[in-house]
Amino acid sequence: MEPQSSTTLVLCGKTNEEKELGWCLKTNSTLKLPDSSPVNVILHSEIENGKEEDAFGIDSYLNSLSTNRLGKLLIYSPKLASTHDVVSHNFCELPIGAVCVADVQFKGRGRSKNVWESPKGCLLFSFTIQMEDGRVVPLVQYVVSLAMTEAINDVCLQNGVPSLDVRIKWPNDLYLDGLKVGGILCTSTYRSKKFNITAGIGLNVSNQKPTTCLNSVLRRLGCDSQQLQSEDIVAAFFNKFESYYHIFISQGFQALEKLYYKTWLHSGQRVIVQEKNENMDEVSENVVTILGLTSSGFLLASTEDGQTCELHPDGNSFDFFKGLVRRKLV
Template sequence: MRPFKEYQYCRQNEEGPQYEMEFESPTTLVLCGKSSAENGLAKVLKTSNTLKLPDDAPINVVLHSENEKLESFQNDAFKIDSYMNSLSTSRIGKFLIYSPKLASTHDVVSHNFCELPIGTVCIADVQLKGRGRSKNVWESPKGCLMFSFTIQMEDGRVVPLVQYVACLAMTEAINDVCIRNGIPPLNVRIKWPNDLYLDGLKVGGILCTSTYRSKKFNISAGIGLNVSNEKPTTCLNAAIQRLTSNAYQLQQEDIVTAFFNKFENFYNIFINQGFQALEELYYKTWLHSGQRVIVQEKNENQDQISEHVVTIQGITTSGYLLAVSEDGQECELHPDGNSFDFFKGLVRRKLV
């Protein structure tokens, strides 16, 4: 399977036994903190055997300081020291769980949410069972940047907007890394609600899930980005090669660091001022302003469907698409089911 190609995983299909064999050996989780306090927590988590994987899959927890005792990682493994030295956030991304290969970074942070500090990030070089929309599965090889992190919110009305903040932070982070290294900014764009596109091809996606506990929403945000894996579509470094003769290649550590530095800033603005404070920058980055689409609308009895042409204007306060019909009536567009192209399954709901 190639990155960003979704498929339905079934234990009865011919791939089932192969998948089970992948996890007979323990999954290695390397723990590292930015500060002494976080490294102290890493020691506690290791000693207490606190971290778990779904289905109690076996794990091998080690500290980053003990890496020399492990078999050396490959040269193209995620560089933890480089990441930590460049990170300047106050909270997000400061506690790291790294794995050369695991099933899902999202499962690691969501399954251990209450045991980990808010802002924990899990990064993997290879991911075998990443989450997609519905029950779709992402399989991602070397060259994909895959990571998940945690945040916590109290206002459930704005939880759906977090994915837009993450999308914006990633597009801005990529541009920042390019400019800092003398590379023309890549025109990575946001395709609503949570995909990243480059030159008309998908290069990344973002998925946020949440649970409600003790009057707070525990959110796990997962991000996948094609950095160096050109097939089956394209990747960021392939685009750089087309734009310039510069031999520079984007490094995953630089992108993740720039992302968290951007995201923490945008997230604070979002919490304190609302998404409206980020809308102007967001709309410059997304693909849809003024886009005309055909949407469906059911009658009151839900037994007949009519189609209408509407023009997308922006995002509503609830996180759906705001559009205007040909007769000037504002409406809210909701996706109907799971589809790679949300604009083939939009349902119109009139705004009062």
């Protein structure tokens, strides 16, 4: 049996507090991988100046970050199985808001345990959140999605390029020019009366296959020399998300709904839902109009006769808009 190659993790921090924590994590050999494969932990301060072409710019990221808490401890890897697995497996050893970024990952995670390879040009990162109210945990993915669309606009504005119309496809996909350009995955575990949430994001920044990417759209707009950089987008994301997350926790998602609906694809959309007839095996299909979100985070819709209902995925389709199931609201 061939020996397993080690995964390199580079630790760095925004302030001395995070730098000291990184030193402790390395010294105590704290960080582990789910498959127990070897880990090579390096402090950013131990690396000579200079970085490989297309590698994540750690210094640029930290210089652009202006949060109070989130994103200040960074775990970077040129290549690993999954940023999501690194964060979730070491959740209790990391501070809330710690982030793992990789240039390439080969066992990325998605809905329904889907696995895929993510090449260079993808922005891949996962981070930690902790919540107490389980009723609003399903809504945090919407705050993450919203913060990313706004972060992309902020970076475009900073670079002096046209804003990119990245939109949210419910519940957790990002679309640009009608094609998927990114996705969000949030998973949680319950421990000591708190929900430990790992939020992961994949975004096509420079890799235009298999769909499209941000920079290819900018090139079509004549902005060849002003391409977006992954490290700027991650920093802008945390700067935006920390603000939105505070609003979300203190005021509820309702305080962000207007902005969210402005960004998503579905207001007024007519979709087909399925409903099994009583005492029969037949399934009927009905057209409904999407109005927004319910308090539990599912789709709120109206039927053609004016009744409101909540729409759930049937669980059998990768596309959440195929086979929607209607549940009447009292």
